[in-house]
Amino acid sequence: MKLTANWSYPTAIRFGAGRIREIGEACVALGMKHPLLVTDKGLARLKITADTLDLLEDAGLGRAMFAEVDPNPTEKNLEAGIRAYREGEHDGVIAFGGGSGLDLGKMVAFMAGQSRPVWDFEDVGDWWTRANADAIAPIIAVPTTAGTGSEVGRASVLTNSQTHEKKIIFHPKVLPSIVLSDPELSVGMPKAITAGTGMDAFAHCLEAYCSPHFHPMSQGIAVEGMRLVKLYLPRAYEDGGDLEARGQMLAAAAMGAVAFQKGLGAIHAISHPIGAMHNTHHGTTNAVVMQEVLKFNRAAIEGRIGDLANYLGISGGFEGFFNYVGELNAALGIPENLTTLGVKSPDLDALVAQALADPSVGGNPVEMTAENTRALIEACL
Template identity: 40%
Template structure:
């Protein structure tokens, strides 16, 4: 039996419905969650794609009303979340379907955080004290549907939103908000162009690598990360070369989801840098991660000795030396036609000091495999801008 081509229901860490064609079930799931009028939140680029119409058709078939809010940028901004909240209230919606890549789902999750209360968005900052939510202001039910295989954001409430006043991407969340369902349908991703398949897929791989390298004992996340690495390195090149390969698309959907679960343990400086570059230069998050990865891995190398045997085994390598691990990553980036430096993405060398200061404040930097000062991050950025890999 080909497991990636058949339906499966999982309960960890939230209810997950996996399988080709399962988007058609979204109406039934929303009825079970007692929604009558969900708001579909997605990004600007996804608004007119077939899966939005398919979602609304399934909802309508079950007698549910819906509306689409799509004013979400590739790097979602705080004022966009305020507009989505206003739309939720004006339309008397009672649930959120967060649909898209990272930006669409982040927009939907942030909308869900604020929809039923008047609490300022930034009080939900991951690093701030947890906000008390009264019973009368409970979060609406949330369904997450990834349309790429990269973000892995479908099983948690965490969302990366740009603070437009500070020019920083910040993580917002609340421990009481959990997706009521994550729906993984690899058919949705068949139309994703090869370059976006590569960029989002590398994002998923980096989630798993950075999470595994976090210097903490978390066997659940570690095991999940290693399985994600195996799946992604096996199926990503196939999904890019053969975009209609449904089995490869399924392997990537599962691998991406596992990578997202793994990074509950933490991430690292790759993401800290990418968040701030994305906020300032509006670059694609997965692509920025991919370009920053080699410079960060070179910095982290002294702290990876104990991690390398499992990492290299997951990559299918014959030995556990750092050079083999590093060269395998660079070869994959080359195969996927990833640009070689941040300069290729329009980031000037003069930006390194300011970006380093902001990246050092990012929550992901605190769990990096090797402690990194502002000066360390500035030097990593200088390498990533001028040399890359």
């Protein structure tokens, strides 16, 4: 089966091997004449990035790049990116990379025309209406990992470098107008990143599926997203050049980000502060805490997980699914607990406080309190 398609849900997605060659045409379609490519420091040195800059230059669009992006992007990275955007007199952003590059690229396009500080647009109530929507620059997203799904998201995660808190910044127009989803760009992903990003996609789908909120469309997408991860993540992990597996994982990642419009939960409520304070890889952290969160939520989700296990071809209901997650983590080389991941001498009081303040808390099937959240984090350690 040929994996090539044009999708308009949730935005215009040009999916398939080699679609990066349409980058110039995509820029023209959005009226960009001098775009800024935003990516992370590691990707900036790779051939796929140089090749993309060549394509832009060949199309008469220059080859401007900003790459001062940390693995967990901060407002300092954002300030530098905005400065590069304004000084270069750019008229749009190409957000290129994994979650960090995509999230920061979207924020540069969002904030370059705003006058208020970025924290004024946190995903709280209707704070997004404070923004000048007309000043948001056009965005093209090019994912090179299959995890966050930020290419189809209306928000970005930004770490406050002063408080070490991760904040979700939201605006409907932060959703990229065009996505180039090309599995050839993800072929060079190291095994550890393939595993961590793949489990991030799985966590998005799983938490959306378990969320008590009503969103049948996201519910269905979450189920199929998990099926794709089950089938194709082990293949992508074992053979990085398996284009079918890489493509299906890109699809699963996008599906996870669409699905979590239904809500996230304790997995993300814990992994956000852990990542902010200990600089761990987000998707890998999600995978590490996943089994403990399943146990934490068991009373509320046991029947639903049983249905999911049946759909995925996993026998044994909740127990079978729980064991499957553990076996998948082990096969992917995921650390057994947060301590093994590198979380040493954590400030439990701060972690609990930040977890309970995280927006993901509202989507957890079991109410999270200071007492049970502390016990949950201790179990993850």
